[in-house]
Amino acid sequence: MFAAAAQICRRFVPAGGYGLVYGSQAAGTDRSDSDLDMVLLGRPRLGYHAMDELITAVCCVHDDFGLPADTEVSYETKLFATYADVDRAVGLLCFPRIAGVLRPGPVVVEPSWLNSPTFAQRLLLNALTSEHVFLGGNVARYRADRSRAEQAIAVLAISMLEGPEITVPDAVRVLTEAPSGARGKDFLGYTPGSRLCSTVQSGLASLVARNMVEVVDGARFRRCHGRGDQVGPGHAA
Numbered sequence: 001m002f003a004a005a006a007q008i009c010r011r012f013v014p015a016g017g018y019g020l021v022y023g024s025q026a027a028g029t030d031r032s033d034s035d036l037d038m039v040l041l042g043r044p045r046l047g048y049h050a051m052d053e054l055i056t057a058v059c060c061v062h063d064d065f066g067l068p069a070d071t072e073v074s075y076e077t078k079l080f081a082t083y084a085d086v087d088r089a090v091g092l093l094c095f096p097r098i099a100g101v102l103r104p105g106p107v108v109v110e111p112s113w114l115n116s117p118t119f120a121q122r123l124l125l126n127a128l129t130s131e132h133v134f135l136g137g138n139v140a141r142y143r144a145d146r147s148r149a150e151q152a153i154a155v156l157a158i159s160m161l162e163g164p165e166i167t168v169p170d171a172v173r174v175l176t177e178a179p180s181g182a183r184g185k186d187f188l189g190y191t192p193g194s195r196l197c198s199t200v201q202s203g204l205a206s207l208v209a210r211n212m213v214e215v216v217d218g219a220r221f222r223r224c225h226g227r228g229d230q231v232g233p234g235h236a237a
Contacts, residue, residue, distance in 0.1 A: 018137025
């Protein structure tokens with residue numbers, strides 16, 4: 001299945017781009033009702049005919065491997081993202097701010113919301129920071145985007161917690177359960193576990209290197225002069 005997805009990546013990814021498979025297939029937690037979540041990334045957006053051919057190719061993979069098609073989020077929304085989409089995702093522009101604090105809400109199960117650019121960027125941020133399979137393409141660009149995404153979810157957790165200090169378990173808790181009780185795919189798509197802990201730890205370490213947070217007692221992190229509540233998109237390779 002991943003080989004078939006990699007062939008699609010080679011065929012449709014623009015020069016300098018890359019592709020990922022994420023979600024339950026990548027994590028090895030797929031069930032009989034699990035589809036293939038994949039996203040291709042590149043600087044130019046695909047034209048109408050190329051996008052139509054990409055959707056057809058992905059549907060063929062689903063048919064060949066007996067996978068159900070999940071079109072609650074349309075293929076046009078979730079199959080392709082531009083570098084500008086990545087910048088907005090890692091800049092956390094897909095989440096509302098209330099009094100300067102990032103406040104991601106639970107998923108709204110309505111077609112217009114699920115197929116909005118905002119939700120597409122939330123999916124992209126999750127793809128880069130959850131278990132995924134690199135299908136091929138520009139490795140340097142992929143690594144830079146993944147690093148920026150890891151920093152972004154660390155910043156997201158810091159902002160949501162609001163307090164002066166944060167631990168990795170604190171971050172995992174706030175990223176996996178909304179105040180309303182929504183979890184998993186109903187919230188940000190994360191589940192508690194070693195993968196998320198490692199990703200948050202990596203993101204916090206990068207923020208330390210950027211002097212946005214500092215380490216306290218080896219296990220806690222503290223904002224540096226209020227800088228730990230925002231992160232810019234930065235520059236990728």
